[in-house]
Amino acid sequence: MNNSLKSSVPTDREVILGILNNSEDTLNKLYKAYYAMVLQFILNNNGDEDDAKDVYQEGIIILYNKIKAGNFELSSKLKTYIYSVCRRIWLKKLSLNSKKAGNITDYEDVFAVEEDVENHEEKDASFAKMQSALDHLGEPCKTIIQDFYIHNLSMQDICEKFGYTNTDNAKTQKYKCLQRLKKIFFQP
Amino acid sequence: MRNDLELDAIIEDYLLGKLNAQEMEAFEQLRLNDATVDHKVVSHKFFLASMDTFAEQLRLKEQLNHIHSEIDVEGLASTLRPHPSRVVQLWRKHKSAIAVAASFVVLSLVSIYSIQHSTQQAERYRQLSNRVNNAIKTQNSLIRNIKHNNATSDKPSTQNSFGGTGFAISTNGYILTNLHIINGADSLYVQNSKGESFKVKSIYTDPQNDIAILKINDKHFSNLSSIPYTIKRNTSNIGEIVYTLGYPKDDAVLGEGYVSSKNGFIGDTTQYQVAISVNPGNSGGPVLDNNGNLVGIISGKPDQTEGAAFAIKSKYILEAMRAIPQDSLGINKLSANKKSLLSGLKRTKQIEKIQDYVFMIKAY
Numbered sequence: 001m002n003n004s005l006k007s008s009v010p011t012d013r014e015v016i017l018g019i020l021n022n023s024e025d026t027l028n029k030l031y032k033a034y035y036a037m038v039l040q041f042i043l044n045n046n047g048d049e050d051d052a053k054d055v056y057q058e059g060i061i062i063l064y065n066k067i068k069a070g071n072f073e074l075s076s077k078l079k080t081y082i083y084s085v086c087r088r089i090w091l092k093k094l095s096l097n098s099k100k101a102g103n104i105t106d107y108e109d110v111f112a113v114e115e116d117v118e119n120h121e122e123k124d125a126s127f128a129k130m131q132s133a134l135d136h137l138g139e140p141c142k143t144i145i146q147d148f149y150i151h152n153l154s155m156q157d158i159c160e161k162f163g164y165t166n167t168d169n170a171k172t173q174k175y176k177c178l179q180r181l182k183k184i185f186f187q188p
Numbered sequence: 189m190r191n192d193l194e195l196d197a198i199i200e201d202y203l204l205g206k207l208n209a210q211e212m213e214a215f216e217q218l219r220l221n222d223a224t225v226d227h228k229v230v231s232h233k234f235f236l237a238s239m240d241t242f243a244e245q246l247r248l249k250e251q252l253n254h255i256h257s258e259i260d261v262e263g264l265a266s267t268l269r270p271h272p273s274r275v276v277q278l279w280r281k282h283k284s285a286i287a288v289a290a291s292f293v294v295l296s297l298v299s300i301y302s303i304q305h306s307t308q309q310a311e312r313y314r315q316l317s318n319r320v321n322n323a324i325k326t327q328n329s330l331i332r333n334i335k336h337n338n339a340t341s342d343k344p345s346t347q348n349s350f351g352g353t354g355f356a357i358s359t360n361g362y363i364l365t366n367l368h369i370i371n372g373a374d375s376l377y378v379q380n381s382k383g384e385s386f387k388v389k390s391i392y393t394d395p396q397n398d399i400a401i402l403k404i405n406d407k408h409f410s411n412l413s414s415i416p417y418t419i420k421r422n423t424s425n426i427g428e429i430v431y432t433l434g435y436p437k438d439d440a441v442l443g444e445g446y447v448s449s450k451n452g453f454i455g456d457t458t459q460y461q462v463a464i465s466v467n468p469g470n471s472g473g474p475v476l477d478n479n480g481n482l483v484g485i486i487s488g489k490p491d492q493t494e495g496a497a498f499a500i501k502s503k504y505i506l507e508a509m510r511a512i513p514q515d516s517l518g519i520n521k522l523s524a525n526k527k528s529l530l531s532g533l534k535r536t537k538q539i540e541k542i543q544d545y546v547f548m549i550k551a552y
Contacts, residue, residue, distance in 0.1 A: 024251065031255045039261070040268040049261050057252045064248060123241075130242045150243040175193045178200075182235055 009033040012078045019067045031060060034079060037108065038086045046094065055093070059086040062120045076111055083108040088117045133184040141177035148174060195225070199232050353434040353473035353486070354378060354402065356545040357509060359412040359520035361386075361404030364505060365472035365549050366487050367393050370400050373551030378404065381440055381543045385550070392512050397458055397504045398487050401512060402549070414520050416529040416541045417474065420481035420502050426450060430462055430483050432499075433539060434473030435548035442539060443470065445495075447483070452498040453490060459498045460484055466497040472549060475499045480530025480538060482522070 010018070010029045018026025035056055042052035062085050066072045076084075087110055134142050140162060147153040147161070159170040201207050202215050219226045279286070350373065354365030363378055370376055370390055379385045386406035393400045424430070424447045431444040445464035452459025462475060466486055475484040484499030506524065509517070530538045 027251060028255050028258075031252060032259060035256075035259055036264050036268065039264055043265060043269050049265050053256060053261075057249065057256070060252060061245065061248060126238060127242050127245055130238055149239050150246055171197065172193060175196045179192070179196060182231070185235060185238070186231065 012074055015078055016067055016072065016074070019064055027060075027064075030078075034082050037079070037083060041083070041087065041106075041108075042090060045090065047090065051090070051093070055086050055090050058089050058120070058124075062116055065120070065123075066116060080108060080111060081113065084110045084113045085117060088113055092117070130185065133181055136184050137177065137181050140173075141180065144170075144174055144177055145181055195228065196232070199225075199229050200236075202229070203233055203236060350551040351435065351469050352471040352549045352551075353469065354547045354549045355472075355474040355542075356412055356415060356547070357401070357505070357522040358517040359414060360518040361388075361409055361411070362391070362512075362517055362521070363388065363402045363404065363547055363549075364485070364508065365400055365402060366485065367395060367398045367400040368487075369472055369549050370402070370551045375552045376402060377550040377552075378402065378547040379550060380547055384408070392508060394504075394508050394511070397500055397508070399485070399500065399504060399508045401508060403516075412545065414529070415522050415545060416538075417476055417480045417482050417522070417545070418526050418528040419506055419522060419524040420477065420483050421524045423450065423501060423503075424460065424477065424483050428477055428483070430464070430475050430477050430499075431535070432462075432464055432466070432470065432473045432475045432486050433542060433546045434466070434470035434486065435546075436467035436469035438548070440539075440543055440546060441467075441470075442535075444535075448496060453488065456498070458504060459487065459500055461490075462486075462497050462499050463495055464497050465495040470497070474542075474546065476530070476538075476542070478531075480528035480533075480542075 010026060010033060015026055015030050018030075035052075038056040038059065039049070039052045042048075042055060047055075059082050063072075063078070063082060087106070134145065137145065144158055144162065147158050148155070153161075155167045155170055155174070158164075158174070159167045162170065162173075164170040164173065198207070198211075198215060202212065207215060219229060350369055352365055352369030354363040354369075356362065357364045376388045376390065377385045378388050386404045386409045388402040388404050388406075391401045391403045426447050426449065428447045429444070430447055431442060433440050433442055435441070443464040443466055445462055447460050448463040449461035451457050452461055460475075460483070462484075464475075464486075466473075466489055470486045471488065473486045474482055475486060477483050482502050482505065484501050485505065487498050487500050489497040505522075509522065530541060533541070
């Protein structure tokens, strides 16, 4: 494994404190610290680099959200936690794609994380819903909504970006878009 | 339609806290009065929350993607991809298992080594305990030699003499002692507290329990009066006060202490450990409790523990006595059924009573 990656492994405590304090640097270190481990696992279990990226990012997000939610108790090493979560996600993916998952090659200890993964899947489903609602919205509504709610642009900026004559017009447009988006989003 | 949009705008401003106090109050009033408005507020609140977490998630993903782009995925992947060589694959797969196995091997080697080491030590213990026994003999031989020098040898000088202690188990001259005292001796004598010597011969030996029974074979010997002590049937408890009378030198010496362990040398269940400091020559001495019951026989001491001795448990005395013809012991033999004549007496009185029944054993 890559030594330069290994050498910069942050301690578990550092990671938790860093994430709670929104430290980008910590996230960066955390991400780089355990990527190789998951990459190795995926590559040796019928996956490729892209799979590894998806699975690993999902795993990191689960950990991130869990720490942010404040109910993270360090009952194991973070490394083990991340590995277990990623393993669980990958096994699910394999079985969904009905790929062979019979003989899993493990590299680390594993412990039960089913609950965390399932919680995440629920959340993920609602994100997917939002995403598809946005996708159905069409332009320019999608961009306006994204700019306002996701990229936190001001109405002034949006007004200029889309060439509206005044912010009121832009606002009206935004609310029209919002109304449609909500309609799609709340559709059963 | 127009109104709807305005309402939406107000709701959003309300939820984001952008309204001023007056507008706020007016709107809350409206919310109370109009259920549809209230419903819209709630659903918008939920929508905004979903949007918020969604946005946060997207930002996090973006951040992760950014970090990801800094990693040399290709380089890593090429080293981590399943290796064409099976050996390397196996090594990677079982790296931790191999480490565990290796440490297990090391551990077992270490423990095997230490076990060997400790058995060696145990053997050394045993040898040392033999040496204690030898010391008993050599110590006594020294005493004898000095005596011979003083007595300017009336008798033809005997080479080596060993000594120990023994005690009467019947009034007609049966004496019990340790086998290791008399082992290999040509002739045996006992000497009582008055200094009279009698010739004895060995009647019975029990090498396993290190017990020997001697019989006084001397026409000068007159029968003793009844044996004052009795045999204790039960095993003694730790802490019980016991004492022994023996002949580490030419005069009887009292040693007092307590039962310190229910087992003897390296867990030997036939013995007690007693906290009495004994010396070479004490071997074969009776161990008695406060009531004059025979608890055991001093037989040796641990090499490295000060002030401790081992005593053969009294039930083996009974066993040894059963091994010789019962008639020969006579009626006044040592038994477990009678009441000890010593019970209730002061220690000095007890010693006075038993000293005629404790003999010095001399082996030549």
